[in-house]
Amino acid sequence: MKLADTPLTELxxxxxxxxxxxxxxxxxRERGTCPQCNHVLVSPRSNAFRRVIxxxxxxxxxxxxxxxxxxxxLSAAGLHSDASIWDTAMTFSSGYLTPLAVAVxxxxxxxxxxxxxxxxxxxxxxxxxxxxxxxxxxxxxxSEILHPWSMAEIFVIGVAVALVKIAxxxxxxPGIAFWTFAALVIVIIWQESFLDSExxxxxxxxxxxxxDEGAA
Amino acid sequence: MKEPILxxxxxxxxxxxxxxxxxxxxxxxCKRCGAPLSSRNPDALQRVWAWWIAGLIxxxxxxxxxxxxxxxxxxxxxxSIMGGVIELWAHGDPPIAIIVFVASxxxxxxxxxxxxxxxxxxxxxxxxxxxARHRLYQVVEFIGRWSMIDVFVVAIxxxxxxxxxxxxxxxxxxxxxxxxxxxxTMQAALAFDPRTIWDD
Numbered sequence: 001m002k003l004a005d006t007p008l009t010e011l012x013x014x015x016x017x018x019x020x021x022x023x024x025x026x027x028x029r030e031r032g033t034c035p036q037c038n039h040v041l042v043s044p045r046s047n048a049f050r051r052v053i054x055x056x057x058x059x060x061x062x063x064x065x066x067x068x069x070x071x072x073x074l075s076a077a078g079l080h081s082d083a084s085i086w087d088t089a090m091t092f093s094s095g096y097l098t099p100l101a102v103a104v105x106x107x108x109x110x111x112x113x114x115x116x117x118x119x120x121x122x123x124x125x126x127x128x129x130x131x132x133x134x135x136x137x138x139x140x141x142x143s144e145i146l147h148p149w150s151m152a153e154i155f156v157i158g159v160a161v162a163l164v165k166i167a168x169x170x171x172x173x174p175g176i177a178f179w180t181f182a183a184l185v186i187v188i189i190w191q192e193s194f195l196d197s198e199x200x201x202x203x204x205x206x207x208x209x210x211x212d213e214g215a216a
Numbered sequence: 217m218k219e220p221i222l223x224x225x226x227x228x229x230x231x232x233x234x235x236x237x238x239x240x241x242x243x244x245x246c247k248r249c250g251a252p253l254s255s256r257n258p259d260a261l262q263r264v265w266a267w268w269i270a271g272l273i274x275x276x277x278x279x280x281x282x283x284x285x286x287x288x289x290x291x292x293x294x295x296s297i298m299g300g301v302i303e304l305w306a307h308g309d310p311p312i313a314i315i316v317f318v319a320s321x322x323x324x325x326x327x328x329x330x331x332x333x334x335x336x337x338x339x340x341x342x343x344x345x346x347x348a349r350h351r352l353y354q355v356v357e358f359i360g361r362w363s364m365i366d367v368f369v370v371a372i373x374x375x376x377x378x379x380x381x382x383x384x385x386x387x388x389x390x391x392x393x394x395x396x397x398x399x400x401t402m403q404a405a406l407a408f409d410p411r412t413i414w415d416d
Contacts, residue, residue: 003222011238013224013231017350018411020222020229020238036221036414037350041236074376081376088375092387100392103399104371107364137249141234148357148402151364157315158368164312165304166373201235205248 012198014039023198041198048194049127049203055191056116056123062184063113063152071159071177074170082175085109107151112188115150118143122200125207132207140200153185223414230255233411256412263407264335268328271400274393275324282388284370286377294388297321297366319365320394327363327401330356331408338412346413353410360405363398367391 003011003020010023019036026032028046033039045051070082083091085108092101122140125133133139159178166172224231229238234251244253257263282294295303297320304313330352333342337349344352370391377385 003227008229008238008240011229012236013229013238015231015233015236016354016410017414018223018225018231019414020224020227020231037347037410039354072372072376083372083375088371091375092371096389097387097392100367100371100387100395103395104368108368141249141251144234148361148406151361154362154364155368157362158365159372161312161315161365162369162372162376164309165369166376168307168309170377172376197235201237201248 012041014041043196044199045194045196048196048199049123051194052191053120053123053127055187055194056120059184059187059191060113060116060120062180062187063109063116066177066180066184067109069177069180070175071181072163072166073173073175074166075172084177107149108155111146112150112152115143115146118146119195122204126200126203130207132204136204137201140204144197152181152188156181156185223411225255225411225415256415257407257409260407260409260412261335261338264331264404267400267404267407268331268335271397271404272328274397274400275328278390278394278397281390281393283366283390283394284373285386285388287384287386296390297394300366316366316369319363323359323363324397324401327356327360327405331401331404334408334413349413350410353405353408353413357405360398360402364395367395367398 003022006022011020012023013020014034014037016039017034017037019034021032021035021041023042024032026042026044028044030044031040032042034041067086068084070084073082074080085105089101089105092098118139121133122136122143125131125136156178159174159181163172163174224238228241230241230243230253231238232246232249232251232253235246235249237246237248239246239253241255245251246253279297281296283297283300285292285294287293297316301313301317301320304310304316334349334353334356337344342349370387374385374387
């Protein structure tokens with residue numbers, strides 16, 4: 001069968017280069033890449049929804065822990081200071097540095113937490129074979145839009161650099177939140193390895209009430 | 217067995233860039249994910265250039281004004297991005313100096329040049345092939361966010377040393393300019409429509 005004769009519901013186009021391809025069933029751990037630009041198009045994993053739910057829940061708990069525990073302990077000349085992410089935000093919550101504090105908290109806490117919550121909101125009903133949640137499509141779409149703005153892993157590198165930088169003037173040690181964040185990055189990468197958009201979109205699509213597709 | 221590659225546009229269809237489904241050309245909203253559909257974003261290039269210019273404007277003060285102001289025992293010193301790198305290098309932390317230099321100078325400048333080149337080369341013939349340009353786009357899209365490292369370093373350093381009586385460290389105005397510059401160039405990269413690289 002040629003591409004032109006394939007029904008539209010079985011055709012997909014690479015989001016990066018517009019090349020058309022036909023959906024073929026893949027086994028777990030197989031990957032379908034774009035014939036033109038090599039972008040990974042489909043990568044199904046068995047039990048993906050449950051694993052994503054478990055890992056996302058773990059990541060949310062870790063974010064909460066990381067928010068209020070100190071990420072670096074500093075002591076110099078008999079003085080001691082430690083700061084949590086919350087303290088960091090509060091330090092700059094007034095004055096001309098407010099936008100900086102808002103941006104930092106948004107990039108490392110609010111956006112990652114929102115993204116994880118949206119994924120859970122979408123996937124929990126689907127994994128229980130219930131009808132998709134209201135606005136599940138919009139929720140999952142928003143979680144994909146937020147993806148580039150979720151910067152927890154960059155923050156971890158930032159803390160490591162700050163650690164070395166401050167080590168010159170005072171003695172510093174990584175705190176609980178630093179290790180939590182480092183583990184969080186691994187959990188998020190792991191979670192993403194199970195996220196296959198095609199699998200999620202088709203699950204949302206097939207569990208939602210049918211809308212007339214129109215003549216194709 | 218290999219069929220020649222056919223794009224959705226050439227087949228007279230419109231594809232959703234969010235969830236990859238394809239539709240007849242008169243559909244304007246994806247029925248599966250709700251994203252707006254367009255075969256090629258008509259004003260993509262203008263938006264790319266607008267964000268690009270905004271990013272460049274913010275990047276200039278980010279390099280001139282102090283990123284970090286340190287006051288210890290009455291004396292105050294301020295260091296710009298490049299000043300901070302040189303300081304780190306001089307104090308015996310070359311690997312950290314290199315990380316900050318790459319994240320704050322090499323990546324942003326490379327990103328400005330790459331986005332400008334990609335946008336410019338859509339309309340004019342270039343010696344760089346489509347595969348290479350597409351690869352360049354993927355690299356820019358992936359690496360852009362990593363420039364935020366220095367913003368986080370400044371925020372962390374300042375909040376920690378803040379409570380200390382001996383020395384206090386405050387972020388300078390350049391930290392905000394730099395964060396804005398990174399965000400604007402990320403928007404420029406997101407506004408770019410890579411599908412146009414492959415159009416004839």
